[in-house]
Amino acid sequence: MRELSVREALREAMREEMYRDENVFVMGEDITEHGGIYGVTQGLYDEFGGERIRITPISEAVIIGSALGAAMTGMRPIAELMYIDFTTVAMDQIVNQAAKMRFMSGGKVEVPLVIRTQGGGGRGSAAQHSQSLEAWFMHVPGLKVVMPSTPYDAKGLLKTAIRDDNPVLFVEHKMAYNFTGEVPEEEYLIPFGEADIKREGSDVTVIANSYMLPRALEAAEDMVKEEGLSVEVIDPLTLEPFDEETIVKSVAKTGRLVVVHEAVKRCGFGAEIAAKIMESEAFYYLDAPLERVAGMEAPVPYNEKLEMHGMPNTDKIKAAIKRSCYVK
Amino acid sequence: MRELSVREALREAMREEMYRDENVFVMGEDITEHGGIYGVTQGLYDEFGGERIRITPISEAVIIGSALGAAMTGMRPIAELMYIDFTTVAMDQIVNQAAKMRFMSGGKVEVPLVIRTQGGGGRGSAAQHSQSLEAWFMHVPGLKVVMPSTPYDAKGLLKTAIRDDNPVLFVEHKMAYNFTGEVPEEEYLIPFGEADIKREGSDVTVIANSYMLPRALEAAEDMVKEEGLSVEVIDPLTLEPFDEETIVKSVAKTGRLVVVHEAVKRCGFGAEIAAKIMESEAFYYLDAPLERVAGMEAPVPYNEKLEMHGMPNTDKIKAAIKRSCYVK
Amino acid sequence: MELSKERLLKMYEDMLKIRLFEERAIKLFNKGLIRGPMHVYIGQEAVAVGACANLREEDYITSTHRGHGHCIAKGGELKKMTAELLGKATGYSKGKGGSMHIADPEIGILGANGIVGGGIGIAPGAALSAKMRGTDQVAVCFFGDGATNEGIFHESLNLAAVWELPIVYLCENNKYGLTSKADEVLAVEDVADRAASYDIPSEIVDGNDVVAVYEAVKRAVERAKDSGGPTLIEAKTYRWEGHFVGDPCVYRDDCEVEEWKERCPIDRLGELLVEEGATEEELKSIREQIEQDLDEAVDFAQSSPEPEVESIFADIFVD
Amino acid sequence: MELSKERLLKMYEDMLKIRLFEERAIKLFNKGLIRGPMHVYIGQEAVAVGACANLREEDYITSTHRGHGHCIAKGGELKKMTAELLGKATGYSKGKGGSMHIADPEIGILGANGIVGGGIGIAPGAALSAKMRGTDQVAVCFFGDGATNEGIFHESLNLAAVWELPIVYLCENNKYGLTSKADEVLAVEDVADRAASYDIPSEIVDGNDVVAVYEAVKRAVERAKDSGGPTLIEAKTYRWEGHFVGDPCVYRDDCEVEEWKERCPIDRLGELLVEEGATEEELKSIREQIEQDLDEAVDFAQSSPEPEVESIFADIFVD
Numbered sequence A, B: 001m002r003e004l005s006v007r008e009a010l011r012e013a014m015r016e017e018m019y020r021d022e023n024v025f026v027m028g029e030d031i032t033e034h035g036g037i038y039g040v041t042q043g044l045y046d047e048f049g050g051e052r053i054r055i056t057p058i059s060e061a062v063i064i065g066s067a068l069g070a071a072m073t074g075m076r077p078i079a080e081l082m083y084i085d086f087t088t089v090a091m092d093q094i095v096n097q098a099a100k101m102r103f104m105s106g107g108k109v110e111v112p113l114v115i116r117t118q119g120g121g122g123r124g125s126a127a128q129h130s131q132s133l134e135a136w137f138m139h140v141p142g143l144k145v146v147m148p149s150t151p152y153d154a155k156g157l158l159k160t161a162i163r164d165d166n167p168v169l170f171v172e173h174k175m176a177y178n179f180t181g182e183v184p185e186e187e188y189l190i191p192f193g194e195a196d197i198k199r200e201g202s203d204v205t206v207i208a209n210s211y212m213l214p215r216a217l218e219a220a221e222d223m224v225k226e227e228g229l230s231v232e233v234i235d236p237l238t239l240e241p242f243d244e245e246t247i248v249k250s251v252a253k254t255g256r257l258v259v260v261h262e263a264v265k266r267c268g269f270g271a272e273i274a275a276k277i278m279e280s281e282a283f284y285y286l287d288a289p290l291e292r293v294a295g296m297e298a299p300v301p302y303n304e305k306l307e308m309h310g311m312p313n314t315d316k317i318k319a320a321i322k323r324s325c326y327v328k
Numbered sequence C, D: 001m002e003l004s005k006e007r008l009l010k011m012y013e014d015m016l017k018i019r020l021f022e023e024r025a026i027k028l029f030n031k032g033l034i035r036g037p038m039h040v041y042i043g044q045e046a047v048a049v050g051a052c053a054n055l056r057e058e059d060y061i062t063s064t065h066r067g068h069g070h071c072i073a074k075g076g077e078l079k080k081m082t083a084e085l086l087g088k089a090t091g092y093s094k095g096k097g098g099s100m101h102i103a104d105p106e107i108g109i110l111g112a113n114g115i116v117g118g119g120i121g122i123a124p125g126a127a128l129s130a131k132m133r134g135t136d137q138v139a140v141c142f143f144g145d146g147a148t149n150e151g152i153f154h155e156s157l158n159l160a161a162v163w164e165l166p167i168v169y170l171c172e173n174n175k176y177g178l179t180s181k182a183d184e185v186l187a188v189e190d191v192a193d194r195a196a197s198y199d200i201p202s203e204i205v206d207g208n209d210v211v212a213v214y215e216a217v218k219r220a221v222e223r224a225k226d227s228g229g230p231t232l233i234e235a236k237t238y239r240w241e242g243h244f245v246g247d248p249c250v251y252r253d254d255c256e257v258e259e260w261k262e263r264c265p266i267d268r269l270g271e272l273l274v275e276e277g278a279t280e281e282e283l284k285s286i287r288e289q290i291e292q293d294l295d296e297a298v299d300f301a302q303s304s305p306e307p308e309v310e311s312i313f314a315d316i317f318v319d
């Protein structure tokens, strides 16, 4: 099968959906000639023109606001926020307006709005360009939160997001755009709310997504070789809706759970998974306490050594797996 | 001892600190003649004048931004955001600027900034005026998060916040301003990071704060009478820094833990406590899975019955306590 | 006078409908039947009615926390509005929204809004949508003087100007933003001056003169339909009541209120109508009809069922 | 000419220092020694230098993502700056901030900023603080044309106007915001027109003429100290390099760049200095001194230690 990068897969998803439905359009900063700061929309401006690939002023609040207004009145906008860190200047429009509009109107409006953004560290972009803020949005009823890792998932999930009649926050990772992988030529969609078991295993369950997924898979590989441990790796794909069932089943089998995310540990989605596990039957299957491998509780530093120190990595995941399995 | 309301206690804290330190001042919307939308600053304008009790335009982003700029240059502002829901229009200044400024400058600046705001439901203020968003800010390294319930705590913690050289988000509750309680005439401060055991007990630990604290205490009362259960109720007072030790100790004693918060359950601070408990020795003491009693996963509705249905209350806390203790 | 007597009578009716609706709403509020903060539109009726008289059902408006008047002027139903204020299942938002969230997208009402400036962000999107779909719909964006100090105001007007969107920004300058006097917090005397930042036309209009509002908005709507882009209109007006029902109004004095009451927009139109040949009888019967409709609306609302508590989980997502 | 030759020479030196610093920075970046996005100031030197020539150590500036020039002009140390770019423990932010977060509050530099408009929110606070503490400090707030489309721009200018703060808003209109042309996204041709929204004075100045910038800012600073409130100055200028180092610049053509290079602010001042009696020798020796200082700065930075990884938990809170 052909291979694409995440960047290409995302672009193809938008392209296909724009051909399928003339109401789909893209708006954001620097997405025209330049093709977006990470090149995701490259070529789309030449193909679709400035009406449907709309460059905006540096005005994130009204980017989301106007996308919302368009979504409420028959269009299907994909609004790009260059960095998830910039959601901070558009939070009202995301959280108080887009997420709640349907509810506040008693179900009278539909909001088919996709907010594409990217986050994460690893490039020395420092404290204001490296955050992982998905947990904020999981805390807001009315938003769906999607966070793909592979090209296959990126494409299938973005197409689903575009066809969804609800606001979807679609979070990419700046370090994952070059990830490559197989993507079929034929059309496919990936449903929301179904976790993907990326690797089967029987000793311990690891949940990881986005840029952390390859790290978790690598750790799993190493664990077989180094400790003879069989690690199951699950990517939730969508954080809201969240597929609790697949994870509970896995934990029922393995009795051990490690959650990996790049976001700051405190109040990250690992915390929610910990609570969900406690509240489910999985609690009774647990043979060891849940382990979280997550970003350190500090702003993201610029210096490479410091930045890497603050982020989860393969070694930290391996250490957590071993702790969980009481391997010294 | 004399009794004050939370409103009066907060006012007294500001008043005393303004007399103690001429660099302390208050800024926000409607805080002058009107005394703030919930009356907290009433009288201060007459006492201190418009220079130190500054009415601002409806411009939350620059309210925080300018308070930050003032804090970085020798002043000690208390900036009021009328509703925590309005932090959404000031998130960049809170999260990317105030919280990270010291870190990004390598420790070169101090940011003695207090952001006073209030949240929560119970008054029919609907989806955009009733949120509980403290977990967002706990997820941001560089911010302290304080959430008092009683007049005593409100006063002592606000004074500590004003004297703290770091940005503090001080979250009041719209339904708690009329809570009354004893407040000594003499000056006192309440340190951050020390939970308060509001009621001792031996069978189950309940963590609750803000508007939920009296509900938890009421549930505890009822449980003695109805089930002979001895309930320990702990108010963390500050969510960041968080006093894990007191809670772990309590759970070591009781073996059971119920966390109550009004915020939406998913990714609320109860999730973080669940994870912290799992990661601590307390995990081994737990005789039952942790219970969360929290806001339902919906925007806050206007209708009273609906709103009450969505919020935690004494009965729900009692039910959770009973589940935790396996009482039918 | 370009407007026929019939159209003027319709405007009179709509303005009176707003006034009497708000009076009922205050009564219901004072009876404890309405929760949360409620902001009434009394005194500003000419703005909503003058503006919406230019709009068709398919045109859009965005509204504010003080939204009842806009809703009625755009054709909102009194029964559903009243039921919503009472939190009933038959209300516009099934009781989930309340006063600050009344919306009726079927007739272009994209919602009142609890966030100052919230709707200012949304309105250009509706105008963009109209433009992209190739219709001649326009959007009217209502907001207060206070809202023009929110950043979103600036972003929205800039975007609309750059994209030449069919939108009319209609500022109701009632001299106060909650308790703050405009001249304490607003750096310009006339909000209309802010159009200079976007190189768009602007106009100041007497917001208590429904005909003047009508005509100014008419010009702006025509320009919008003519691909002439956005216009900023500032209507100078006044709210008679406090910011919210129950506001002690410590920040203004009664004389000011009295002065403005003398400029009542409804009386003014009534006088004009009489000049145009309407009889006191006619005006009286309009009032009576409205009172009757309001009686019915209140009855409807009061006898309507509360929403089922389980409905809290409905209407969050489209399935 | 009000400015003495000595002062002009100092300006020349500062501008050249910025130019040469940026050239070094690009080299270091291309060697892979600098991480993240880096935005250089080449072409705009006259703005920072002309403005800061009016400021004392205790006056404040807020800066942007393109902040190296502002920092140098306000007196920032080359060694600490270079070390910061290389992420070293000896850098301004101990390696924690990098290019976008250089700050030196001791000499009034309240920080570069990675958020477009971030510093615009902070600057009025510094001015307020000066006013409340009763000093005669002023704040100069630097930002780009693109930043004037962020809501915070509007909120900040309104607040400063209402409170009559001692602040100079200095817009560097270099015709682009990242890849967007100002005329595609900015509704006015001259940002200076936006002063009308706040009833404050404004001025347009040739941003490649350091003397003109100096004089305009001088007037504004005097007004600020004189309780005359804020001024908005728009300096028309151009960035020679891409938005960030490595930008392919698909959105503009080379002719435009060449045209602007012919208006080099440093050459222009050089010519003026020669007219004023400076010798080529003098100018050359300035350059040599700077090159030497930069050699030292780069050596210092390269030989400086990396921060200890544990330091990630330091400097979050004051203990």
Ligand SMILES: Cc1ncc(C[n+]2csc(CCOP(=O)(O)OP(=O)(O)O)c2C)c(N)n1
Binding pocket: B029, B058, B060, B082, B086, B089, C039, C065, C066, C114, C115, C116, C117, C143, C144, C145, C146, C147, C148, C174, C176, C177, C178, C243
């Ligand atoms: C973002 C935000 N800030 C503050 C408020 C509180 N608030 C509600 S209405 C209002 C005053 C608005 O003034 P204006 O825009 O002039 O409208 P008016 O009430 O005069 O109709 C304020 C401050 C809010 N709802 N949202």
Ligand SMILES: Cc1ncc(C[n+]2csc(CCOP(=O)(O)OP(=O)(O)O)c2C)c(N)n1
Binding pocket: A029, A058, A060, A082, A086, A089, D065, D066, D114, D115, D116, D117, D143, D144, D145, D146, D147, D148, D174, D176, D177, D178, D243
């Ligand atoms: C809130 C926010 N939006 C977008 C960006 C990405 N960004 C960085 S610089 C820039 C362009 C800024 O343009 P301008 O203000 O004109 O400054 P210039 O780069 O021309 O100096 C953009 C869009 C950002 N850093 N912050």
Ligand SMILES: [Mg+2]
Binding pocket: C144, C145, C146, C172, C173, C174, C175, C176, C177, C178
């Ligand atoms: Mg007003």
Ligand SMILES: [Mg+2]
Binding pocket: D144, D145, D146, D172, D173, D174, D175, D176, D177, D178
């Ligand atoms: Mg620019």
